[in-house]
Amino acid sequence: MKFKSSITLVLTLLVFFSCARNPFTGQSTLAIVPNSQLFPTAFAQYNQFLNENKVITGTKEAEMITRVGQRIAVAAERWLNAHGNQGYLNDYKWEYNLVKDETINAWCMPGGKIVFYTGILPVAQNEAAVAAIMGHEVAHALANHGQQRMSAGMLQQVAAVGMNVALKDDKNLALYNQAFGIGSQVGVMLPFSRGHETEADKIGLILTAVAGYNPRRSC
Numbered sequence: 001m002k003f004k005s006s007i008t009l010v011l012t013l014l015v016f017f018s019c020a021r022n023p024f025t026g027q028s029t030l031a032i033v034p035n036s037q038l039f040p041t042a043f044a045q046y047n048q049f050l051n052e053n054k055v056i057t058g059t060k061e062a063e064m065i066t067r068v069g070q071r072i073a074v075a076a077e078r079w080l081n082a083h084g085n086q087g088y089l090n091d092y093k094w095e096y097n098l099v100k101d102e103t104i105n106a107w108c109m110p111g112g113k114i115v116f117y118t119g120i121l122p123v124a125q126n127e128a129a130v131a132a133i134m135g136h137e138v139a140h141a142l143a144n145h146g147q148q149r150m151s152a153g154m155l156q157q158v159a160a161v162g163m164n165v166a167l168k169d170d171k172n173l174a175l176y177n178q179a180f181g182i183g184s185q186v187g188v189m190l191p192f193s194r195g196h197e198t199e200a201d202k203i204g205l206i207l208t209a210v211a212g213y214n215p216r217r218s219c
């Protein structure tokens with residue numbers, strides 16, 4: 001078999017056997033590195049980020065981030081259980097932190113590791129608005145958007161340099177950094193595609209409503 005066609009075959013098999021299911025849409029999604037391997041990497045990156053940044057604790061704002069995060073996590077579990085997805089969150093280790101940084105941003109890593117920057121608080125003026133942002137960020141994680149972005153990057157690399165090099169180490173940090181935009185720029189997440197943003201908006205609205213927040217109050 002020629003080298004090129006064997007690569008094509010390997011890629012096809014890899015995609016075929018490497019899918020996860022998005023419980024919100026029912027669609028299969030690309031997941032070359034299983035969450036059981038991806039999550040520990042994300043958790044380590046999250047801890048490193050917390051170590052290198054100022055985490056705010058004991059303030060009203062920090063308590064609000066934790067409270068909203070817990071309500072969104074409970075809402076996610078309730079929604080998933082009600083729709084036949086018991087156990088979907090088994091590997092999640094939810095954590096919610098407010099970090100001193102004037103950047104207007106918030107994110108949720110795979111496995112439920114959330115950061116809100118203080119810079120976003122003046123923009124999100126009440127708890128319902130924080131919940132809407134939290135719901136959106138958590139939705140990216142629940143729908144495995146980071147996983148898909150990483151898998152797509154991995155396939156590109158396999159196509160470019162060959163199977164052995166790309167998959168030599170399944171915790172390949174360069175790929176992880178490419179997928180999440182962290183590492184040298186810890187905490188700066190690359191933008192998601194427009195399709196993923198729309199999906200996160202929809203799922204986020206569900207989570208916010210199930211958590212008992214009024215989405216209209218967030219405007």
Ligand SMILES: [Zn+2]
Binds near residue numbers: 136192196200
């Ligand atoms: Zn988003």
